[in-house]
Amino acid sequence: MDYKDTLFLPRTDFPMRANLPQNEPARIKHWQTKGAYAKMASAHKGAKRDFSIHDGPPYANGHIHLGHALNKILKDIVTKTHYFFGDNIRYTPGWDCHGLPIEQQIEVKLGEKKKEMSVSQIREMCREHAKQFIDIQRDEFKELGIIGDWDKPYLTLKFKFEAEIYDALCKIAKKGLLTERRKPVYWSWAAKTALAEAEVEYKDKEDYSIYVAFDLDKDASKKLGIKGAKAVIWTTTPWTLPANEGISLKPDETYVVTEEGLIFAKELLEVVREKGMTKGKIVKEFISNEIENTHAINPLNDRRSLFMLGEHVLMDGGTGLVHTAPGHGEDDYHVALRYRLPITMPVDDEGKYDDTLVREKLVRADYVNELVGLHVFKANEKINQILGSALIHESKFIHSYPHCWRTHKPVIYRATKQWFIAMDEPVMSGGRTLREVALSAIKDVRFYPASGIKRLESMIENRPDWCISRQRDWGVPIAFLRDKATKEPIFDDAVLERTREIFEQKGADAWWDLPVGEFLPAGSDYDAANLEKVSDILDVWFDSGSTWKAVLTSGDYDAGGFPCDVYLEGSDQHRGWFQSSLLISCAINEYAPFRRVITHGFTVDENGQKMSKSLGNVIAPQKVAKDYGVEILRLWVALSDYSSELKLSENILKQLSEQYRKIRNTIRFLLANVADLDEIDTAHFGVLDQWILNRASIAFNTARDAFRDYEFAKGFGILLNFLSNDLSGIYLDICKDRLYCDSTDDPRRTSAQSVMVIITRGLLPLIAPTLTYTVDEVIAYAPAVVKGDAKDVFDIVCAPFEYKFDELDPVLMDAREKFFEIIDTLKKDKIIKNTLELDLETNSNQILQYDLSEVIDWFMVSDVRSMGDGEALAEFEIGDDHFRLVRSAKHRCPRCWRYQASEPECLCPRCSKVLNA
Numbered sequence: 001m002d003y004k005d006t007l008f009l010p011r012t013d014f015p016m017r018a019n020l021p022q023n024e025p026a027r028i029k030h031w032q033t034k035g036a037y038a039k040m041a042s043a044h045k046g047a048k049r050d051f052s053i054h055d056g057p058p059y060a061n062g063h064i065h066l067g068h069a070l071n072k073i074l075k076d077i078v079t080k081t082h083y084f085f086g087d088n089i090r091y092t093p094g095w096d097c098h099g100l101p102i103e104q105q106i107e108v109k110l111g112e113k114k115k116e117m118s119v120s121q122i123r124e125m126c127r128e129h130a131k132q133f134i135d136i137q138r139d140e141f142k143e144l145g146i147i148g149d150w151d152k153p154y155l156t157l158k159f160k161f162e163a164e165i166y167d168a169l170c171k172i173a174k175k176g177l178l179t180e181r182r183k184p185v186y187w188s189w190a191a192k193t194a195l196a197e198a199e200v201e202y203k204d205k206e207d208y209s210i211y212v213a214f215d216l217d218k219d220a221s222k223k224l225g226i227k228g229a230k231a232v233i234w235t236t237t238p239w240t241l242p243a244n245e246g247i248s249l250k251p252d253e254t255y256v257v258t259e260e261g262l263i264f265a266k267e268l269l270e271v272v273r274e275k276g277m278t279k280g281k282i283v284k285e286f287i288s289n290e291i292e293n294t295h296a297i298n299p300l301n302d303r304r305s306l307f308m309l310g311e312h313v314l315m316d317g318g319t320g321l322v323h324t325a326p327g328h329g330e331d332d333y334h335v336a337l338r339y340r341l342p343i344t345m346p347v348d349d350e351g352k353y354d355d356t357l358v359r360e361k362l363v364r365a366d367y368v369n370e371l372v373g374l375h376v377f378k379a380n381e382k383i384n385q386i387l388g389s390a391l392i393h394e395s396k397f398i399h400s401y402p403h404c405w406r407t408h409k410p411v412i413y414r415a416t417k418q419w420f421i422a423m424d425e426p427v428m429s430g431g432r433t434l435r436e437v438a439l440s441a442i443k444d445v446r447f448y449p450a451s452g453i454k455r456l457e458s459m460i461e462n463r464p465d466w467c468i469s470r471q472r473d474w475g476v477p478i479a480f481l482r483d484k485a486t487k488e489p490i491f492d493d494a495v496l497e498r499t500r501e502i503f504e505q506k507g508a509d510a511w512w513d514l515p516v517g518e519f520l521p522a523g524s525d526y527d528a529a530n531l532e533k534v535s536d537i538l539d540v541w542f543d544s545g546s547t548w549k550a551v552l553t554s555g556d557y558d559a560g561g562f563p564c565d566v567y568l569e570g571s572d573q574h575r576g577w578f579q580s581s582l583l584i585s586c587a588i589n590e591y592a593p594f595r596r597v598i599t600h601g602f603t604v605d606e607n608g609q610k611m612s613k614s615l616g617n618v619i620a621p622q623k624v625a626k627d628y629g630v631e632i633l634r635l636w637v638a639l640s641d642y643s644s645e646l647k648l649s650e651n652i653l654k655q656l657s658e659q660y661r662k663i664r665n666t667i668r669f670l671l672a673n674v675a676d677l678d679e680i681d682t683a684h685f686g687v688l689d690q691w692i693l694n695r696a697s698i699a700f701n702t703a704r705d706a707f708r709d710y711e712f713a714k715g716f717g718i719l720l721n722f723l724s725n726d727l728s729g730i731y732l733d734i735c736k737d738r739l740y741c742d743s744t745d746d747p748r749r750t751s752a753q754s755v756m757v758i759i760t761r762g763l764l765p766l767i768a769p770t771l772t773y774t775v776d777e778v779i780a781y782a783p784a785v786v787k788g789d790a791k792d793v794f795d796i797v798c799a800p801f802e803y804k805f806d807e808l809d810p811v812l813m814d815a816r817e818k819f820f821e822i823i824d825t826l827k828k829d830k831i832i833k834n835t836l837e838l839d840l841e842t843n844s845n846q847i848l849q850y851d852l853s854e855v856i857d858w859f860m861v862s863d864v865r866s867m868g869d870g871e872a873l874a875e876f877e878i879g880d881d882h883f884r885l886v887r888s889a890k891h892r893c894p895r896c897w898r899y900q901a902s903e904p905e906c907l908c909p910r911c912s913k914v915l916n917a
């Protein structure tokens with residue numbers, strides 16, 4: 001007789017094969033159309049804890065790549081972790097819509113036509129471009145199973161949003177943090193415009209290389225205790241020498257005075273000796289710091305030139321003494337700010353010297369008139385001539401030099417007026433500066449990883465004032481009116497408020513469309529005829545840095561409270577969004593806009609190389625979804641240590657698929673074996689049931705704590721380890737006999753089923769934040785005893801797992817391990833095929849005190865008893881406990897295969913009872 005049909009074998013319709021690429025899209029689409037986010041945002045209203053992530057807006061240009069996918073999936077996992085842990089969650093995604101990259105794409109599209117168009121027309125095209133990519137990216141994010149308020153995202157291009165950004169600017173202005181100052185930028189004299197970094201191309205250009213000797217002023221001579229020495233600088237732009245304000249030296253570096261009375265860095269002495277400027281004999285050595293804040297004399301104009309220290313001074317060429325013209329160089333500018341030097345800039349829009357030369361006496365009076373009006377690139381020879389004997393070496397060379405991308409003419413670095421947020425004005429409460437407020441505010445923020453605070457701290461400590469103005473069209477205007485004559489901006493409350501209202505109603509385009517008078521409120525004392533508009537727009541980082549205000553404090557979005565709980569972005573945002581958001585919030589509120597900052601690393605291939613088209617190692621998230629499934633991509637994020645680089649490759653994807661398959665099969669086995677259980681029975685747990693519940697309790701609660709700390713890889717590691725070792729590796733195996741062979745109402749069987757239900761219920765909410773799709777599918781197939789009233793994944797909640805019992809006696813663990821080592825050998829030697837052929841004999845009191853039916857299950861043998869004298873197939877010892885493996889003397893039961901039948905082909909007593917019941 002075939003007894004197979006009398007066994008209670010597992011059954012479930014939950015498919016073994018997930019077929020993710022085929023099946024995921026429909027279920028994900030179902031969530032998005034049936035309001036999964038609305039359900040999540042309302043399910044835990046009134047919960048003890050609220051939780052919100054404020055979305056760092058991606059730029060609305062192009063398709064999403066793996067970095068976007070990583071960022072949004074991680075946000076989704078974090079949000080859902082809080083959700084499944086019972087918190088009242090909010091997640092409003094957003095987009096950064098203004099800025100240069102979009103404006104440039106529109107310029108390329110327009111070509112020459114741009115000249116005939118108004119600013120508002122160009123802005124309208126930029127707006128349409130951004131909207132198009134918002135729709136594209138939104139669909140791409142939704143397809144990754146990211147759940148958020150996609151129907152009401154925040155867009156920085158919305159009129160009300162532009163008004164909020166502008167309002168943030170006004171609040172900062174009124175605090176006295178806004179200043180207008182000169183700062184050097186790339187300047188195309190041929191196009192008469194400032195250029196962004198991206199608008200510059202490099203080509204070869206021939207230039208002078210000159211060495212100029214500056215006499216030391218009295219203070220420097222006195223410090224060094226020598227007379228008649230000269231500091232030698234090297235430059236390739238003689239035309240910037242009139243604007244010299246100082247000489248930068250490398251801090252803590254040794255400098256020398258030569259026999260000829262010339263000063264060089266000691267390390268570069270050999271280089272200048274080869275050029276013939278000195279014979280190389282040293283008469284004095286000194287450390288750069290000794291002459292800090294003393295002066296040299298500029299031979300062009302006899303003005304004092306300050307000795308400064310700067311890390312930008314390198315020992316890879318020149319003299320180690322760097323000519324510093326703050327109006328004509330980025331490094332020069334920054335070092336000058338520290339030493340509070342003026343940003344002298346005597347060059348006009350067309351690249352010609354202007355009257356500043358005369359007014360500031362930047363060139364000796366006998367020559368100055370020859371230079372005013374002369375193009376700087378034509379002035380080098382004249383400058384060299386004026387230098388006379390101070391010019392101690394001159395040559396020409398060819399180097400790579402920035403050129404204007406439109407006119408192809410070489411550009412210059414030229415300071416123009418820009419708007420800044422001042423870091424060091426003591427205008428905040430208690431006379432503190434913005435820098436001080438920001439540094440103190442981040443002490444209240446928790447960083448993941450913890451090292452993030454140091455990174456942000458040192459960037460804030462060292463950053464210069466924030467230049468927030470751009471000379472472009474696609475952005476929020478720095479919409480201030482100013483007096484035509486004095487150039488003083490008007491920060492009058494009523495005027496600013498009127499402007500804000502206009503932006504709210506008509507958008508910021510109105511700044512270009514409407515005449516000045518429209519921005520003056522009725523009855524204003526100002527006369528429109530005397531006023532002009534500031535024409536700059538805001539740095540796009542100001543837009544995104546003020547999103548907390550527009551999204552979290554305006555009441556326009558249901559996006560959670562302020563400050564928000566989490567900002568989560570790539571680690572490059574210490575420099576970017578974390579910092580801009582912090583500064584704007586500190587300027588307005590004097591506290592940080594976030595309670596926690598989580599950062600992730602960047603995606604690389606399996607060899608740790610950056611993904612790039614040229615290397616052919618780029619992995620598109622859409623392709624992973626198509627080939628493996630979104631669930632695999634999500635598992636990748638959860639299993640990676642996201643705080644460092646995240647590796648991904650086809651190999652890694654295959655390994656992840658295998659891990660996914662194991663998780664899925666374990667859950668399937670659990671579901672299939674509890675199908676006929678009506679309610680859980682906790683009254684009859686045996687020691688093995690108690691053991692696995694205790695193991696589950698430790699694993700689940702530790703994993704839960706890890707997830708709460710956003711350590712997903714750690715939490716998943718604990719779960720996967722539990723699933724594969726204790727659960728699948730032991731418990732599910734040793735339960736098979738009772739599950740398949742015991743009668744359906746046997747407490748041994750219902751207890752094991754109850755354990756499996758309890759473990760499934762404990763497991764699902766822990767993995768649901770990551771494997772949301774899979775858990776949703778599980779809920780669809782799970783019997784009522786598992787899912788209760790849950791209709792879908794969003795109905796389940798993670799409760800603390802409270803099944804604490806004693807551990808098994810360690811001798812059982814050790815004996816089992818030893819036993820199966822021996823079994824491997826016996827099987828290999830073809831002595832047995834199955835452990836059921838064996839009985840186990842032992843003198844272990846610890847083991848013999850257990851219910852022996854449990855010990856039989858534990859070793860998966862047919863009998864366990866105290867020591868006998870039959871022939872042993874093998875023996876082993878654990879401490880003083882002795883074990884013997886003996887071939888079972890009874891017969892194999894044809895139903896359960898245990899050697900417990902007294903006659904051949906007869907049922908064992910248990911099976912006989914089950915079938916005759």
Ligand SMILES: [Zn+2]
Pocket residue numbers: 893894895896897898907908909910911912
């Ligand atoms: Zn049997």
